[in-house]
Amino acid sequence: MKSFLELAEARYSCKKFSDRAISDEDLNYVLEAGRLAPTAKNLQPQHIYVMRSAEALEQIDKLTPCRYGAPVVAVIAYDRDNVFTFPGGRATSGAEDVSIVATHMMLAAADRGLNSCWLNFFDPDKAAAELDLPDNETVVLLLDLGYAAEGAAPLANHTNRKALSETVTWR
Numbered sequence: 001m002k003s004f005l006e007l008a009e010a011r012y013s014c015k016k017f018s019d020r021a022i023s024d025e026d027l028n029y030v031l032e033a034g035r036l037a038p039t040a041k042n043l044q045p046q047h048i049y050v051m052r053s054a055e056a057l058e059q060i061d062k063l064t065p066c067r068y069g070a071p072v073v074a075v076i077a078y079d080r081d082n083v084f085t086f087p088g089g090r091a092t093s094g095a096e097d098v099s100i101v102a103t104h105m106m107l108a109a110a111d112r113g114l115n116s117c118w119l120n121f122f123d124p125d126k127a128a129a130e131l132d133l134p135d136n137e138t139v140v141l142l143l144d145l146g147y148a149a150e151g152a153a154p155l156a157n158h159t160n161r162k163a164l165s166e167t168v169t170w171r
């Protein structure tokens with residue numbers, strides 16, 4: 001069993017998926033990991049659309065060129081009417097909340113031997129229209145899920161992370 005750091009290191013953004021389907025058991029494992037994520041004030045504003053029918057994947061392909069053949073794409077949105085508003089009123093927790101949910105899902109997928117790619121290369125307004133979402137929902141990201149195709153590998157920049165000395169200040 002991989003340690004958490006080994007899992008975090010092994011995960012990479014997959015840009016070439018095989019057509020192997022994901023079992024419902026594995027999908028539910030990934031979704032459960034998202035369900036367990038913390039959210040501001042425990043409001044749980046996330047709404048996750050599991051896109052896996054041919055029609056649904058066709059809709060995704062209209063929104064982004066970055067499905068890379070994934071058999072499942074999770075559209076991760078939040079309810080704007082159910083978020084924490086920061087003091088000062090300029091920002092809400094919606095994007096933070098769903099990012100934590102999605103990160104749990106992405107790492108749970110890796111834990112289950114699945115590959116993934118987090119996408120923000122899409123227009124959220126077009127996504128809401130194409131998917132006919134309720135007026136109060138904003139899509140933050142799309143998460144490709146599936147199994148890497150033969151020959152798929154991390155991009156060269158996968159191991160290119162700044163040293164802690166560049167991103168951490170000890171005080």
Ligand SMILES: Cc1cc2nc3c(=O)[nH]c(=O)nc-3n(C[C@H](O)[C@H](O)[C@H](O)COP(=O)(O)O)c2cc1C
Nearest residue numbers: 011012013066117118119120121154155157158159
């Ligand atoms: C917020 C976010 C948005 C991203 N959007 C896209 C995207 O739209 N298309 C894509 O191919 N990869 C996307 N990626 C993948 C990143 O390019 C990738 O995580 C980064 O280059 C590091 O590579 P690694 O995940 O293999 O370590 C995104 C990743 C994050 C975290």
